[in-house]
Every structure is written in structure tokens, then in C-alpha cells.
Amino acid sequence: MATATTNLGEAGAGPVQRLGEQVFEAIAEIGDMAHFTALTFTWLVRKRPNPGVLTPNFYAIGVSSVPVVWITGTFIGMVLAVQAHSQFALMGLETRLGSVINISLVKELGPVLAATMLAGRVGSSMSAELGTMRVTEQIDALVALGTNPVHYLVVPRFLACFLLIPLLTLMADFMGVIGGAVVSTQLMGVDSFAYWQHSREYVGGLDLFAGVFKSYFFGGAIALISCHRGFNSRAGAEGVGRAATEAFVYSFIAILFLDFTIGIAWNSVYNAIWPQTANLL
Amino acid sequence: MSWGYETDAAAEDAVDESPAAKAARLAAMTSDAPIIWIDNLSIQFRRQCVLRDVTIKIHRGETVCVIGESGCGKTVLLKLMIALLRPTAGRVVFDGLDLAKLSRHDLNETRLRFGFVFQMAALFDSLTIYDNIAFGPRQHNRCTGPELKRLVADRLQEVGLPLGLEQKKPAELSGGQRKRVGLARALALNPEVMLYDEPTTGLDPIMSDVINELILQTRRVKKTTGVVVTHDLKTVSKVAERVIMLYPLGRLKPGEPQVIYDGPPAEMHDHPDGRVRQFVRGEAGERLRELASQRES
Numbered sequence: 334m335a336t337a338t339t340n341l342g343e344a345g346a347g348p349v350q351r352l353g354e355q356v357f358e359a360i361a362e363i364g365d366m367a368h369f370t371a372l373t374f375t376w377l378v379r380k381r382p383n384p385g386v387l388t389p390n391f392y393a394i395g396v397s398s399v400p401v402v403w404i405t406g407t408f409i410g411m412v413l414a415v416q417a418h419s420q421f422a423l424m425g426l427e428t429r430l431g432s433v434i435n436i437s438l439v440k441e442l443g444p445v446l447a448a449t450m451l452a453g454r455v456g457s458s459m460s461a462e463l464g465t466m467r468v469t470e471q472i473d474a475l476v477a478l479g480t481n482p483v484h485y486l487v488v489p490r491f492l493a494c495f496l497l498i499p500l501l502t503l504m505a506d507f508m509g510v511i512g513g514a515v516v517s518t519q520l521m522g523v524d525s526f527a528y529w530q531h532s533r534e535y536v537g538g539l540d541l542f543a544g545v546f547k548s549y550f551f552g553g554a555i556a557l558i559s560c561h562r563g564f565n566s567r568a569g570a571e572g573v574g575r576a577a578t579e580a581f582v583y584s585f586i587a588i589l590f591l592d593f594t595i596g597i598a599w600n601s602v603y604n605a606i607w608p609q610t611a612n613l614l
Numbered sequence: 615m616s617w618g619y620e621t622d623a624a625a626e627d628a629v630d631e632s633p634a635a636k637a638a639r640l641a642a643m644t645s646d647a648p649i650i651w652i653d654n655l656s657i658q659f660r661r662q663c664v665l666r667d668v669t670i671k672i673h674r675g676e677t678v679c680v681i682g683e684s685g686c687g688k689t690v691l692l693k694l695m696i697a698l699l700r701p702t703a704g705r706v707v708f709d710g711l712d713l714a715k716l717s718r719h720d721l722n723e724t725r726l727r728f729g730f731v732f733q734m735a736a737l738f739d740s741l742t743i744y745d746n747i748a749f750g751p752r753q754h755n756r757c758t759g760p761e762l763k764r765l766v767a768d769r770l771q772e773v774g775l776p777l778g779l780e781q782k783k784p785a786e787l788s789g790g791q792r793k794r795v796g797l798a799r800a801l802a803l804n805p806e807v808m809l810y811d812e813p814t815t816g817l818d819p820i821m822s823d824v825i826n827e828l829i830l831q832t833r834r835v836k837k838t839t840g841v842v843v844t845h846d847l848k849t850v851s852k853v854a855e856r857v858i859m860l861y862p863l864g865r866l867k868p869g870e871p872q873v874i875y876d877g878p879p880a881e882m883h884d885h886p887d888g889r890v891r892q893f894v895r896g897e898a899g900e901r902l903r904e905l906a907s908q909r910e911s
Binding site for chain 2: 478
């Protein structure tokens with residue numbers, strides 16, 4: 334029957350209809366993502382993942398990300414020192430460099446950059462891997478063998494991202510602090526004692542916790558978005574490539590959005606608890 | 615050629631079936647309730663309807679080949695049988711169970727009664743051949759340790775692959791070897807029904823014949839029901855006891871059924887429906903005229 338295969342969305346559809354279709358598709362996509370997230374959480378509590386499946390994911394996502402996060406953290410700390418030094422020197426506040434560099438690193442740059450590197454390195458790779466599994470029918474094969482693909486493929490990746498990103502964030506923070514300190518005190522000639530003294534005064538454990546707390550959300554979002562894009566990959570090299578790109582772009586947007594909303598929420602809570610110190614930083 | 619069935623308890627049955635035994639088996643099949651009943655089934659992807667009001671019965675023990683042009687919905691039909699896809703309308707009944715009404719657990723248990731050999735084998739890239747074959751038994755705690763090792767070795771031997779292959783990754787195998795590992799993996803859970811999706815596509819004629827022999831051996835030794843989706847008429851003539859031909863929905867006239875042939879393979883060549891004869895003979899005549907008229911319009 335010819336009418337059965339006619340794609341009404343292509344020929345003869347007006348711009349309003351096309352816009353309507355795109356809106357419906359976007360809503361359906363959000364609904365699908367919510368369903369996928371719910372399924373992941375359901376399987377997370379329903380059945381413990383096999384350690385044989387967890388270990389390779391923890392290695393690929395955590396251990397293999399160490400070098401790139403290490404390098405990123407170090408250079409961000411160094412760049413911050415270089416850029417901020419000239420401005421602070423004009424005002425004679427070079428010794429305050431440590432506080433600015435370190436608070437920026439532990440509250441914002443460390444978590445966001447560690448998450449961005451994870452999204453770029455691991456998110457795209459997860460999406461491409463699952464996308465390839467989708468188009469080569471490996472996910473169908475899992476189902477045919479009586480295995481739930483969300484439990485087998487998504488839950489271990491989610492756990493690895495969720496649990497290991499705080500450690501990567503701490504490492505990025507540490508390397509950034511070291512990088513900033515080395516450039517400031519060894520290259521720019523800032524007094525080492527004053528540098529660390531001011532750092533200690535302005536950066537507390539709560540600031541460090543704020544960054545690490547955010548990173549849990551970043552890790553969860555990266556895993557869910559990347560796996561979802563991979564599961565919904567279209568056929569062919571183009572489809573898998575697009576899924577990998579979308580995984581990174583959507584993860585990055587999610588990181589920025591979460592950073593903003595968690596930042597607001599965190600400040601609100603902070604201001605409510607310590608109103609007298611709220612404007613110090 | 616030895617397929618290593620000597621290792622199986624059913625090895626003594628692995629002899630050519632006599633005509634009388636085959637006739638008795640076929641008679642028993644048709645008298646039984648179907649093991650798979652596709653009941654008035656339709657499926658639509660977005661706006662594209664692929665199958666419409668298709669009804670097919672597959673009896674226990676028979677091997678049915680599903681043929682038809684590319685895009686007519688053969689693979690979709692196969693995936694519907696194991697509930698990898700959900701029908702838009704109609705139902706799939708397996709051994710009296712409506713798959714749509716089963717709980718998640720029961721559906722999974724039911725799926726284990728099927729073995730699915732995918733078109734490109736669909737072996738898990740990240741696992742070794744051993745782990746691929748052991749995947750099903752391991753996931754469902756059917757066996758472990760030395761018993762699992764023996765099972766993998768037996769399955770590899772059954773499909774005519776050497777034991778040295780088990781530590782290799784799928785990427786290191788040839789197309790024929792991958793297909794045979796796919797078959798070994800599907801057989802690891804001792805399924806009642808084997809579903810083959812274009813098992814000989816992309817293989818040389820010799821390897822195609824090897825796969826055809828394996829399908830026959832599997833039926834004979836394991837007593838499985840088989841559904842084979844194929845374009846390969848040599849496979850049809852060798853393994854099919856019944857042939858079902860589907861026609862692309864987009865090219866049917868209103869009211870025409872999508873199953874245009876359902877019968878023994880021998881009668882296809884002289885079937886009154888020209889579409890069946892054309893497909894069997896590989897004649898593109900009418901299709902070429904359609905393409906020419908599409909170009910003109």
C-alpha cells in the first residue's frame with residue numbers, strides 16, 4: 334500500500350507542521366531520557382552489577398583519565414598564575430595570588446574542567462562504543478541472551494563516572510594548586526610563605542567540598558547522557574559519529590547548567606547558614 | 615565433515631533422517647498447536663508501516679525459510695518473534711504464551727528458549743570467543759568452572775572450530791568463523807527454537823554450504839524448530855521444509871496480503887503468482903519497468 338510508506342513529514346509539510354514535529358520530537362527525546370534515567374536507577378538498586386563488568390569500566394573511566402586530568406589541572410593552575418600575576422602586581426597584591434588561584438580551582442575550574450575532560454575523553458568514547466554495539470546488533474544480542482542491556486552496559490558506566498569523578502576532581506584541584514604555586518613562587522618571584530598563608534586563609538574545607546559535591550552530579554550526567562546517545566545511535570558511521578559528538582555537546586551543556594544551578598543552590602544554603610560571612614568571597 | 619557431535623549425548627541421532635521418519639515428523643508437526651503463532655501482526659516505525667496484518671504459524675520441529683525482497687520486513691518479523699521489537703497491533707504467541715502479556719522475568723525466561731544467530735554475528739567485541747560463548751550460561755548461572763569450559767569446547771567443536779580460537783577476540787576472526795561462533799553462542803543455552811537472520815550473507819559458496827549443513831545438523835541433533843531469514847535460494851532448497859515469502863508493503867495493492875507464498879520449496883518455481891516465480895528465478899523484469907517509470911515520473 335503506497336500510502337503506508339509515504340513520509341508526510343517530507344513533501345508537502347509546511348513550516349508550521351515541521352516546527353510542530355520538531356517540538357514533539359524534542360519533547361519525546363526529553364521523555365525518553367527521563368525514562369532511560371529511571372531505568373538506570375531502577376537497575377542500580379534491583380541487581381548488583383557483576384564485578385567482572387565493573388572493573389574494566391572503572392579502569393577505562395577512572396585510571397585511564399588520570400593523565401589527561403593531571404595535565405589539564407596543572408596547566409590551568411599555571412595559566413591562572415600567569416594571567417593573574419600582572420594584574421595583581423599592578424596593585425601590589427602578588428602575595429594574594431594563592432587565594433585567588435586556589436579558590437577558583439577548587440570551587441569552579443577543577444570540577445568543571447575535570448568533568449569536561451571526562452565528557453570529552455570518556456563520554457564520547459562510551460557513546461561511540463554503545464552506538465557501535467547498537468548498530469551491529471550487539472545490544473539486541475544481549476537482550477536475546479536474556480540480559481538487560483541497561484543493567485549490563487549502563488549501570489557499570491554510571492557507577493564508574495559517578496564514583497570516580499570526585500577523585501579526578503580532587504586530582505585536578507591538587508595539580509592546579511601545585512602548578513599555580515610553582516609558577517607564582519618560582520617563576521614570578523612571589524614570596525612562598527605569604528602565598529601559602531593567604532591560600533590557607535581563604536580556601537577552606539567547605540570550598541573543597543563544594544567542588545567535589547558538584548562533581549558527583551557532573552559524573553552522573555555525563556554517564557547518563559553519553560549512554561543514552563549511544564543507545565539511540567542511528568545506523569552507520571555517520572550515526573555513531575553523531576552520537577559521540579552529541580554526547581560531548583549535551584554533556585558539556587549539562588555540566589554548565591548544573592554548575593550554575595548547583596552554584597545558586599549552594600550559595601543560598603551557605604548564606605542561610607552563615608549570613609555574616611556570605612559576602613567575603 | 616565431522617562437526618564434533620560425537621561429544622554430544624545425542625550423537626547417535628546424528629544420521630541422515632529417513633524419508634519415513636521425516637514424513638512422521640512433519641505429520642506430527644502440523645497436527646500440533648504451533649510453537650510460534652504470529653497473529654494478525656502489524657508494525658510501524660514512525661510513519662512507515664513495515665508489516666501489516668501478517669499471520670504465520672510455525673510448528674514444532676519444522677524449519678521455515680522466510681524470503682522476500684530487501685526491506686519487506688523479514689528481519690523485523692524475526693525480531694518480533696523474540697520480542698526484540700514490539701508490534702503496533704496483533705500479537706506473537708510462543709508455545710501458548712502471548713509475549714506482550716508476559717512479565718519482564720517471564721519474557722526473559724522465554725527468550726532463553728530461543729537462539730538467535732544475527733546477520734553479522736553480533737559477537738561482543740570486547741569479549742573473547744570463550745566469553746562470548748559462555749555469556750548466556752554464565753549470566754543465568756547455568757554452569758560454571760570446568761563444566762562451563764567443557765560446554766564452550768563442545769559448542770566450538772559442534773560448529774567445527776578449533777579450540778585454539780577461544781582466547782581470540784571477534785575482530786581476529788573471518789566472517790565464516792564469526793558466523794559459526796554466533797551459532798555456537800546461540801546453542802550454548804540449548805534453545806528450542808533457532809532464529810537465523812541471513813546466515814549465509816557475505817560468505818563464499820563453500821562457507822555458505824558449511825553454514826547450511828550446520829543448520830541441518832542443529833535441527834537433526836538438537837531437535838530444534840528453525841526460522842531462517844534469507845535471500846539465498848541455495849539455503850532455501852537445502853534447509854527449508856516450508857517457505858514463506860513476504861512482499862514489501864509499499865508495493866502491494868490495497869487489500870492484498872503481505873504473505874504471498876506459504877508452502878513447500880519445490881512448488882515455488884511453478885507458482886501461479888508471477889512475483890513468486892520472478893523472485894525464485896531472480897528476474898528483475900517487472901521491477902526494472904517500475905524503476906524506469908519512477909525515473910520518468
